[in-house]
Amino acid sequence: KNGTRIFVNLPDQEANGAIDRKSGEVSRWQVKGMKTNHALAFDEAGHRLFSAALQTGKLWVIDSDSGRIVTTLRIVLGVDDIWFDGGRKRILASGHAGFVSVSRQIDRDSYELVANVPTAVGAGNSFYLRSRTSEGLYVGVPNTSQGGSEILFLAVQE
Numbered sequence: 001k002n003g004t005r006i007f008v009n010l011p012d013q014e015a016n017g018a019i020d021r022k023s024g025e026v027s028r029w030q031v032k033g034m035k036t037n038h039a040l041a042f043d044e045a046g047h048r049l050f051s052a053a054l055q056t057g058k059l060w061v062i063d064s065d066s067g068r069i070v071t072t073l074r075i076v077l078g079v080d081d082i083w084f085d086g087g088r089k090r091i092l093a094s095g096h097a098g099f100v101s102v103s104r105q106i107d108r109d110s111y112e113l114v115a116n117v118p119t120a121v122g123a124g125n126s127f128y129l130r131s132r133t134s135e136g137l138y139v140g141v142p143n144t145s146q147g148g149s150e151i152l153f154l155a156v157q158e
Helices: none
Strands: 005-010 015-020 026-030 037-043 048-053 058-063 069-074 079-085 090-095 099-107 110-118 126-130 135-141 150-155
Touching (some): 048 079, 069 110, 079 126, 090 126, 090 135
Antiparallel strands (some): 015 026, 058 069, 099 110, 126 135
């Protein structure tokens, strides 16, 4: 919201990019092995960019000032969406393998996987919503599952 750059995944280049909002110049941060990075989330206050890879089930935590890899975590395979809950310092990653990986920030450079919450195979699309009456992750389940298509609501818990 307040920064001078826009962050993007560049999977065909094994990189993340930072686009300068004024000049349009693109800076690339090479990340060996980041071939299917698909989803991004951002902790603007903490200067951390979260990039998730579709095929390897991997989350990279990147210093958004320097491009330095802070750490990596194993998360759900087939990541489709990731979300950052700044108040709780959690990263939620929904994936096609049938669960949502919940990771948390321990300190500025330390993160851990807290849980893999079951959803359904193929349920990768998600939307994080905080409203006046509820807060949580909506996950779309495709018609390929036994119960047919549906939308799951995973309420945020402390």
